[in-house]
Amino acid sequence: MPDSSYDDFIESLNRGDSASEYSVAPSTKRISEAISTQKSKKQSVDKPVELGITDVQRIEHSYQIIKKNLRTLLDECPDQRQLSKMVVSDAIGEETKQAMLLNKSVWMASSLKSMYLDGEIPVVDSILADGLNYSSKVAGETKAPNGPKSVAVPTDNDDIPVEGIPPLPAISDPELAARVFVHKSTTNSKSYLAMSELINSHNERLEFLGDSILNNVVTLIIFEQFPTASEGELSRIRASLINNAFLTEFSLAYGFDKKLKSNINEEDLRNGKQKIYADLFEAYIGALIIDRKYDITEIKAWLKKLMKDKLGSIARDMKGIKEVNKDAKAELYSLIGTAALHPQYEVIVEGDGSEKQFEIACTMNGEILGVGRAPSHKEAGLRAAMHALTNKPALEKYGRLRSNTDRSVSVISSTRRSESPKVEARFNKLDIVDRQFPLVSDGGEVVDADARNQLYAIVTKNLGPEDIPQYQVEEIDGSFKAKLLIRGRTLSTAVDVSKKKASNRCATVLLRNRAALERAIAAFK
Structure with missing residues (x-):
């Protein structure tokens, strides 16, 4: 049986009165009074509160449900003004009216x-916006996540120095610091x-x-510390400093x-690639830059100290490395190479482009002339050629062999079977008239662009x-070998470091031997 005030409310609706005040059913009012009485009772602030992770999740869930509802x-x-009109409206069925009135x-x-x-x-707006502001005068309380001071949050003792590395810069915002260590896997059930x-x-x-x-x-640190390093060298240095293992x-x-707080099995973490720990380090830097209002000064100084040993090792290695001679392969080929027998470059150790270097051997006729090591395949090959250029006995041996080799058998023959007998006769005439073709660049001529x-x-x-004139160019172990052909x-x-340079060198060789060029043209006519 409804209370009398509830009946009065029904009667007021039937009269069409507008509710300017909001009545509360007596049963609900008694509950409110009981809650108010409980609130007024003094509770000890020192009483310990025991919470587990499940309790925290239940509280979070309950709060989110309140917001959602x-x-x-x-x-x-509908508000009460709308409700008062709805229950007397002919547009709403009697069953619905009764359900609204009696509920x-x-x-x-x-x-x-x-x-x-x-x-x-x-307070409703504050709840919906996660902006509840409970003012407390209890000393020692700390700022809660995304809000005002409300909960005393103990902090990890991050200021304790770790032996061998600089102190970790502290993050002043507790919520931000806590979020660093929360892996995405913990939110899968939320x-x-x-x-x-x-x-x-x-x-x-x-x-x-x-x-x-x-x-x-x-990038800023290594750009300042290695002023003579090339773009490629700087890229390799940076890769070695920011890789996941480091x-x-x-x-x-x-x-x-x-x-770390995650739902990933600990054994999987130990046995896996452990990228998750590298991600933690990056997340800490992300939180730190926010905490420092996007000022990198402290972060840069900290990272420079943290990477000091690695940077020093890189600097020492760079001092002991000779500058790369980009023409080393062409120079070596011009000294000892022929089309039939020339330096070959074989990979001994396959590098990974960052930590693990390539190791390449320069060989000729099965003999190792030199070995090169570098972060890239191309540079390792050039360093192998540089090493071979210092191998005096090998240069003497293969240089003498090159000098004693008949040019007519030092090049792979290129003939066209489909040529007419007249053209074949011209080729034969060219071979008889002048045996010096093909002319081979020694790499010493100045190339005319x-x-x-x-x-x-x-x-x-x-x-x-x-x-x-036709030019055929092929890449051979990082260098480019060009052939200049007329009528096949x-x-x-010639050999050079690029297709264009190799082609221009071929043309330069022929132009410098004008008499030979004229005899060749005469033989083709």
């Missing part, structure tokens, strides 16, 4: 909606959280930011692994526009 109530529930939850929800609209319960809340409950965004900051700060060492040294155009003009003027006949060969 408040939004639903405010969006869908005290609807009555109270309507009252709550009206009170909210009239600004009587502003389906009750909104996407925006999920994203900011773990360290993935901090890791993303920290990765970028680390990359840029390390960052994991720092993370473990600072004890980040002990603070316009040589190809000059040769083109001479050849087409004497033989016609159809007989333009190889007239000159």
Whole structure:
């Protein structure tokens, strides 16, 4: 049986009165009074509160449910003015009217909606915006996540120095510091959280930011410390300083692994690649840059000290390395190489482009002439050629062999079976008239950048526009070997560091031997 005040409310609706005040059913009022009485009782602030991780998750879940249901109530529930019109409206069925009138939850929800609209319960906005502000005068309390001072949060003793490495810069915001160590796997079961809340409950965004900051700060450090290093060298140095294995060492040294909160099996963490620990280090830097208002000064100084030993080792290695001779392969080929027998470059150790270097041997006729080591395949090959250029006995041996080799058998023959007997006769005539073709560059001539155009003009003027010089270029162990052909006949060969240079060198060789060029043109006519 409804209370009399509830009956009065029904009667007021039937009269069409507008509710300007929000009644509360006596049963609910008694509950409110009981709660108020409980609140007024003095409780000991020193009474210990025992909470486990499950309790924390239940509290979080309950709070999120409150927020969700408040939004639903405010969006869908009519206020009391609307309700008073709805229950006397002919547009609503009698069954629905009775359900609304006799359901005290609807009555109270309507009252709550009206009170909210009239600004009587502003705390609702704070709940929905996660902005509740409980002011406390208890000393020692600390700022809670994304809000004002409310809960005393104990902090890890991060200021204790770790032997062998500089002190870890502290993050002053406890919530930010805590989020660093929360892995995404811990949020998999929190389906009750909104996407925006999920994203900011773990360290993935901090890791993303920290990765970028680390990359840029390390770039600044090595750019200043190695003023003569090339772009390629700087890239390799940076890669060695920010790779996962190196960052994991720092993370473990600072004890980040002990603070990690994840749902990943510990055995999998120990036996895996441990990238998760490198990610922790990046997440810490991400939180640190936010805490420092995006000022990198302290972070740069800390990382420079942290990487001091590695930077020193790199500097010592660089001092002992000779500058790369980009023409080493071409020089070696010009001294001892022929088309039939020339230096070969074989990979002994396959590098990975960062930590593990390539090791390449320069060989000739099965004999190792030199060995080169470098972070890249190309540089290792050039260093092998540089080493071979210092091998005097081998240079003497193969240089003498090259001098004694008949040019006519030192090049692979290139003939075209489809040529007419008349053209074949011209080839034979060319071989008989002058046995010095093909001319082989010794790598010592000064290359004329316009040589190809000059040769083109001479050849087409004497033989016609159809007989333009052709260039065949192939890459051989990092260098480029070019052949200059006219009517399929190889007239000159050269080796250089690029296709264009090798082709221009071929043309230069022929132009410098003008008498030979003229005899060749005469034989083709």
